[in-house]
Amino acid sequence: MTLSNVEQGAQVVVYFEPGEHVAACPVVDWGNCWRHQVALAPFGPDGELGLAEVLTAHIGGIAGFYRMDGDSLNLVAQQDDVTSLPSFLET
DSSP states (O other): OOOEEEEEEEEEEOOTTTEEEEOOOOOOSSSSOOOEEEEEOOOOOTOEEEEEEEEEETSSSSEEEEETTTTTEEEEEEEEEEESGGGGOOO
C-alpha cells in the first residue's frame, strides 16, 4: 500500500494479511505526490519476486522495480517518462 502525507511524501509499505509490517521503500522527499503500485511478480533474472510501481504517473512518471531485502524494498531498476494512467486521463 502507499502511505502518504503532505509533509513527508509517499512511501510504499508491505504488510502481511494480519497487519504486520514487512518492508518499506524509501520515502519520496516531497509532499503531495503519489505512487501507483502496478504489480507484484517474478521480475528478477532468476524469477525473484519484485514490485513494480510508477511514481508521479501524472507528471512525467518514473517506473521503479523493487526487490525485498529484509525489511526494505530496494530499487533495482527504473525508467523515466512513463505513466500508468489510461490515455484518456493523461494531461
